[in-house]
Amino acid sequence: MNYKIIGHIIKIILLVEAVFMLPAIAYCLADGDRTACVSFAVSIAIILAVVALLHFLCRGYSDKFFAKEGLITVGASWIFMSIFGALPFVFSSAIPNFIDAMFEIVSGFTTTGASILTDIEALPRGLLYWRSFSHWLGGMGVLVFILAIVPLSSKGSGYSMHLMRAESPGPDVGKLVPKVRSTAKILYIIYFGITALDVFFLMLGGISFFEAICTAFGTAGTGGFSVKNDSLMSFSPYVQNVCTVFMMLFGVNFSCYYLLIKGNFKSVLKDEEFRLYIGVAVASTVIITINTLSYYGTTGEAIHHAAFQVASIMTTTGFGTVDSDLWPALSKTVLLFLMFCGACAGSTGGGIKCGRVVLYLKMLRQRVAKALHPDRVKKITMNNQPVNSDVLSATGSYLIAYVLIIIVSTLLISVDNFSFETNFSAVMATFNNIGPGFGAVGAVCNYSGFSMFSKIILTIDMLAGRLEIFPILVLFSTQTWKND
């Protein structure tokens, strides 16, 4: 294995991370908060020291890397990035325990939005900024960002595609344009554009610039960290509606936006994944609206809250405007179903992804057809294109790994003796990168009650969920570390 190139890429990632900590220092300086300022400065110094060390160790790397290196690089980068991203929390004593700090920042980078903090508003603005910004960077992916700005492999070689494939969500990651670098650039330009638009509309709602960008970061990455203790409950309905719309927008496959820019409206409207995504969102909103009508004064308010909650859970953001834990069972079950379903492939959202759900339904149909006519030949297509059998079997194994991880994690964290609803929804909410679950981890509660052991399990779940299991799984597989 080519350890040097892995070290080299991690070096660049840490460097990028250090650069992105600078705006946080600016906020600390503006507030005159010396402890926070020093904690960021020390963190940056440590990161730069590690960068120098990696630079020294990985001299003379060759730029050949294959699928294996791609997976390991992605898995390892995220872990390294989280370890160093957690440092400011520890040094500023905002979260003195390192495991807690790791949980918080992994929750940020994986765009989960699950917090162990009981009083968020007590944090200095610099740390709040850093926490929300981690959503934005983690949403589209830090490696995609690096692919967009630094040429990693030698000109013309396609090795860097392995990185993009390992980091981007979805069953079949493709390119928008022939070059990986241009593809990554286009993705980030679209991402940046919609985020800027979000900030603009939020500011129209009369909230401060700081609140607007932090909320926009949380929305764009479909993360869910808010700068307030009560998530978005105290914001005006206008701001909440803006968030509903933008959460849905960030849950759409970004290649759809590229098609829109190219003027190809028809393909977007005909996209099977997009249709399922919109269909499920509308249907869920209708069901919940009817179900919760009696809780709210007017139909308008019921729709407002139902739509917000559906968008928040389906795109795996995890913002809250009401305590959905108090809703009737049907509404809660619909939300639990949405946790599974998730957003579109190629978006910033988590979950199984609508694209996979479409494939599972089609595979099931194919099985039924096969059962009725054993000799029948039937091809599975997606948007009228035949789906590669490799993609199908990988999609199948994904579900197996997905279910297995949920079962094992639920089992492991149940030692803390919370209710089943709490345990199961905690695993679902972290593994699908949503944030709040039900019961003791519901919309108005947080994860501080869990033991350190459970927090470690949930941290691994968040990483596995964001990177779609395999980059994390290979790190724990003995096959990976065999010499070959």
Add this chain to the structure above:
Amino acid sequence: MKVIIAGDGKVGSRLTKQLTEEGYDVTLIDKNPKTLQASVDTYDVMAVNGNCASMDVLNDAGIKDADMLIAATGADELNLLSCITASGLNPSIHTIARIRNPEYTDQVHQMRNLFSLSHTFNPERQAAREIERLLEYPGFMKLDTFARGLVEIVELRIDKDSKLNNVPLVKLDSIVNCRILVCSVLRNGKAFAPSGNFVLEEGDRIFVTAPTSELSTLLNNLGFISKKVNRVMLVGGSRISHYLITLLLRNKINVYVIEKDLAKCEELAEKFPKATVIHGDGSNLTFLRNQGLTLCDALVALTNYDEMNMVISLYAKSSGVPLVITKVSNINTAELPKELNIGSIISPKELCCDNIVRYVRAVRNQTGAAVAIHDIADGQAEAIEFTVDESTLHVGEKLKDIRLKNNILISCISHGNRIEIPNGDSSFNVGDSVIIVTNGDSVLYQLNDIFA
């Protein structure tokens, strides 16, 4: 620039490699998803699965914004249809089609006009021409022609008893006694531009610029017996054989063709009554000897299997055939071990890729584009011919006063028909053509790119 390559086969993948290295946006079309997947994993390209003559597939590949379509599938007819469809969808596109069926050869010019093709290529025909030239000058491993045939870059291998063994380059002139310039040396698999104090060693392969008129002198002075080739044995009756037989018969050379397939033998015998067509298995070495292998001046291994061609060539070499030429199709010639004694190696796909890359560069850069381009030193160096025009810098200045980029060598200047191997006092004028050798990664699009 956006280039679409239809057909991810031998030529297609080689082109993909070269064009992506030069930074073009390449989209591949092929019917086989497996080969496409392999290409996407190795090169920075986008892939579209499907038939390259289908409008939907071409649209998916972005034909409307593309600058060029290169159709290199196995079927001439499909290539043509693909190009015609592409021109229909995007009238300003440049289309290049591979047309290699000998039956179409004579009508290629008309086809270009009729179907508005920008360019056609025929790897087999080009390979046949190359083999003909190697047969004309036995002793050189490889020849690349420049300046309308007036200048060649030839490859020589330094053997143990070669006159050039252990000779420093400054003394070269006194031995060969003609105007030549060593522009690149390949030692231990690495190519570099040598300085005057460089001493040649056994096993080196050198690339020499020389006027075509002095090639015979060069061969004589190096101790090669430049006996004219009279009797050539071709093993394999493939497309290249068709083209090569035509060329050789025109030069009044006796041609013996060995082909396993009786139907092909009959076809060849009908088409070329003057050639001796032999039906039999060319991989049977006793059979080859019985057909008078040792009497031949040259053997060309042209079967469809690279491995078999190599074995036949090894056998011919050990049987004492003076000149052996091996055709390889799938193998990358740069990757072959150099100890392998199989004579000169011809790779049709590599030859035609050079040609297409030259055309692509010319489209990209309308003025001052390269006239000819050849990969030398196993692809580690490139020899490019440019014409000096009004926009060229440093016209008329002495070469010693001009600063060039690293690894760039002006290896020849042709003033009309007068060929000059340049020294520090030479200069070039408008209308001259110059041959540049670059031993590096930098891509030259126009002549001015060489100046520091």
